[in-house]
Amino acid sequence: MRSRDDEPFHACLRSPESNQASPGVSTRCRKGARSRYAPGVPETLEPIITEQQIAERVAELAARIDADHADVDELVLVGVLKGSFVFLADLARRITLPRRIEFLAVSSYGDREAEESGAVRLIMDVRHDIAGKAVIVVEDIVDTGHTLSYLMRLLGARGPASLQAITLLRKPERAEVDVPVDYVGFDIPDVWVVGYGLDFAERHRTLPDICALRRTR
Ligand code: IMP
């Protein structure tokens, strides 16, 4: 795997539609800056996408979802726990169409078996039947693509009227399976990110910005 350590983040971040560097993304990327969120911990956290940039992008994505589903009676937004809970909360409140919220949970990177084999396991299912519904799976991040690919197969087999996926973040360099994603917030380089719902060992989920986390020893 190629290291992008020498490359500034703003050169790597892309807003997928425009294929341009996302505007303003570099402003708070102070490479190597000491974490202001976790003083005393041997790690650095660098904001790579700010709260405001996220808010703007979420509003754009919600507007596109509204426009693409003008003829739909009700959307079912299926959040993938835990990482998507903040994104789902903001997105669902920006969408203006009638919508319902569901959650499911899958095994995560804490599960050694899942990490090594790419196997994904459902540990909590949605509450209501999705047959005949317009469904959008809401992910925090698509990394290798195994989780989303598994979920699209699982939910697709239940006869939804339509099935789409949205992810706030995607790491194209890490893709192992080709899974189409209908709406992508930001393509990011191969760095571990936390904040806005994303964690490292359950830490940092509630940071307002998305930050790159690096261990310093
Ligand atoms: P995938 O199956 O490899 O695409 O992994 C998807 C899941 O891995 C995400 O839903 C996250 O829970 C987790 N994940 C992958 N990369 C990161 C990261 O950089 N920060 C936090 N969680 C991540």
Ligand code: MG
């Ligand atoms: Mg996730």
